[in-house]
Amino acid sequence: xxxxxxxxxxxxxxxxxxxxxxxxxxxxxxxxxxxxxxxxxxxxxxxxxxxxxxxxxxxxxxxxxxxxxxxxxxxxxxxxxxxxxxxxxxxxxxxxxxxxxxxxxxxxxxxxxxxxxxxxxxxxxxxxxxxxxxxxxxxxxxxxxxxxxxxxxxxxxxxxxxxxxx
Numbered sequence: 001x002x003x004x005x006x007x008x009x010x011x012x013x014x015x016x017x018x019x020x021x022x023x024x025x026x027x028x029x030x031x032x033x034x035x036x037x038x039x040x041x042x043x044x045x046x047x048x049x050x051x052x053x054x055x056x057x058x059x060x061x062x063x064x065x066x067x068x069x070x071x072x073x074x075x076x077x078x079x080x081x082x083x084x085x086x087x088x089x090x091x092x093x094x095x096x097x098x099x100x101x102x103x104x105x106x107x108x109x110x111x112x113x114x115x116x117x118x119x120x121x122x123x124x125x126x127x128x129x130x131x132x133x134x135x136x137x138x139x140x141x142x143x144x145x146x147x148x149x150x151x152x153x154x155x156x157x158x159x160x161x162x163x164x165x166x
Contacts, residue, residue, distance in 0.1 A: 001155075002028060004061040004097075005148025006052070007140050008069075008085040011035060013048050014140030017059045018130070018148040025149060027130045029059065030141045041080075045087045052088060056095040064092045065100045065151035067107060067143065102150050107143075110150035122146050 001021075007014035016030035033051040035044035056064070069078060069085055092099045105115040112125050123135045123142045129149060136142045 001063075001152070002059060002061045003148040003151050003155075004056065004059060004064045005144040005146065005151065006064065006066045006088050006092075007143040007147060008048075008066065008081060008088045009140060010041070010044055010048075010080050010084045011037065012138065012140045013052070013084060013088065014138070014142070014144035015052065015055055016136070016141055016145030016148050017055075017061060018145060018152060020152045025130055025152065027132060027136070027145065030136055030145055031055075032138060032141055041083065045083060048084055049087045049091050052091040053095065056091065056097060061097060063098045063100060063151060063155070064095075065102060065147045066092070067147045068101050068103045100151050100154070102147060102154070106154075107146050107150040110153045111146045119143075 002017055002019050005016045005018065011034065013033040015032070017028040019026045019028050033048050035047050066085070066088055069082055089099065108117040108122060109115045111129070112121050119139065123139070126142055126146050126149065127135045130145070136145055
């Protein structure tokens with residue numbers, strides 16, 4: 001099963017494709033969509049939409065997992081990131097791929113086992129879970145990979161609960 005994880009942002013949107021066969025997780029590909037602050041917002045959003053559409057088309061994931069927006073004290077930042085997140089959701093919907101959303105707390109709990117884990121702890125566990133010799137960079141891509149891992153862990157739990165109910 002291939003899952004595309006996405007960490008939305010207007011300047012940098014991180015993405016990571018993680019595969020799972022049996023109990024083994026593998027990093028298939030990862031990267032970022034970068035936009036220039038000098039570009040008007042509609043063009044920046046168009047870039048995010050187009051490039052993520054290419055990633056989805058290229059990898060054909062079975063599911064896409066997106067990090068939910070975390071509201072901070074800076075409402076303006078949250079609004080701008082919300083625009084990027086909306087474009088991400090549209091790209092996924094247009095591709096017809098099932099979408100799953102996770103809060104930062106859920107991602108940290110799933111990957112590290114502790115909801116208040118630091119960014120460094122999450123990145124180190126991503127490296128360990130995928131048996132990598134390196135920590136994926138930049139942070140936005142590593143975060144997206146963690147979101148994909150979160151979905152793969154959650155999907156397994158859902159399957160087990162369905163069997164139990166079943």
